[in-house]
Amino acid sequence: MMIFDRDGNELADIPLSERNQAVLDHDGEIVIIYHTPQMLRSTLGERNGTFTLRKTGDHIVAADVVSLRAYADLQRAIKVARETN
């Protein structure tokens, strides 16, 4: 799902679970907690954080842009690392 900042700028395309999407569709707010998977810690280092998403109109908006981008970077790195392994 594409995530936007408060000004409507695209930030990152990240996967969301079906349940998270359902919560957002019902005007709820979700907190994403992220961490480096245990098996990839030696490769990717320890990264973790949280950010909040909510739906405004048709857009899913992130309150913490820095954390969202860090999460998107981590997900890309995980994908590459798992494909490499």
Add this chain to the structure above:
Amino acid sequence: MPAKKVPVEFGEWRPDVALLDTKFASEVENVFAGVNSYLPFPSLLPFAPTALPDACGLYSARTLSGEWKIYGGTPTKLWTWSLAGWVDISRTTGGDYHVQEGDLWMFEQSGQKLVAVNVNDDVQVIDIDSGTHFAALAGSPPRATNVKQIGDFLFLSGLATGGGYTNRTIQWSAINDITGWIVGTNLSDMQEFGDGGPVQGVAGGEIGYILQDRAIRTMQFLPGDTTFIFSFSRVLDDRGCISKYGFDSIANVLYFISEDGFYSMTGQQVMPIGADKVNEWFLANSDVERRNVVHCIAGVNKPRIVWAYHTNTAAPMYDKQIIFDWSNARWSKSSISAHVWALLGSGTPNLDLDTEGPEPGDFLLDSTAKSLDSFAYVGGRPLIGAINQDGFLSALNGPNLPATMETAEVHLSPGMRSFVSDAYPLDDTRADDTGTVAAGTRERLQDAYVWEPPVMIEITGSAALYSSSRLMRFRRFIPAAKVWTHAQGVQIEAQQDGIVA
């Protein structure tokens, strides 16, 4: 020398120990083990009008209103049971399923969702209250052999190899979200175990257990730790679970079958529950080629753990059960053929009072039939169920199976032969007009046993054996459908009968 009356107990069934002049039973069949007796073993009583041939999955899940729904699986379909018969609730896209021969569907309820797995198909899910068909679980979880809810997480294990997974990997869902399988997100993660062999499954509750085929690990949730989430500790090395379905847990106690027999584990404490009891017997009397599918069922209505297994390569389905009573640490066994076993909840009760009392009708509701608010009518009572050999859904509450119990071997007159004239069964079998007692005899330990013809119980309550030997054991047979509650042994009348020539 006058005849003497000697009680010979059946005792605990421990076929692995030497049985000369002991208190142990050499053979029992179709009984449960009580603390000082054996108890009758019921038969499977079919209660469904239509069959589910080749069933390889059975489960009952609870609806929001507290009723139980029964689900079944076959190699190509998933089903739910109703009074009208089995209803096909397989996925509507993706075609037939592909359960490998000998494998089972494994189910787990997670909230109001029922998750079903077999390693050859995508993980399936259905809403227990409103779902009409299974469908692939969202989030693209890996294909798995086993599924288990532990705390707020759904665990998949016995994973199909590929896509970054191996059979040594487990993965768990996001917290409180079985549709969240993005590794590194909302506490979802995976763990690979480099040693200990393939992961067979995950069990437990507050303490989780990872069962590999050569190791057991405990797993502890770390609340507030978003880096590690779970800690894993190997607690058993070089031994694990040899069957992908051969384990279960009750109240944080894990029961499993290992290469050398049966074990239980509580935290880090391992108990060899089958050693010097039944391990060697089981290994000699089960199909080694199908020990990887021995199926463990932990009952909640009685303190018993059941392992269903195949006796030999010719057995077309599970044909025997070995049962451990964890309240008295005793074993017994039974012979029932069934495609698959499960713990079920009784469904909607029959409220037709015409069938509940001795009377033909009860229009005034004043008969001896149960009252309308009787607890007996409350649905959801636990019971052991199965798909029997004919494919019918059945409950283990039918008429008693034919039971056999043997005593240990005894020297009734040490160094001498004994003449046994009479055997008086120490059990309370009603209307025992076809039950028998037989004597097994031999003169020397080096001789083979000879079982003499079974002798019927007479109106006196005794069987006239008229048997003479130096070494003797006694076999009690209680026919099928007889009503009885306890069997303790036989009291025999014996006198010294000379020396061996």
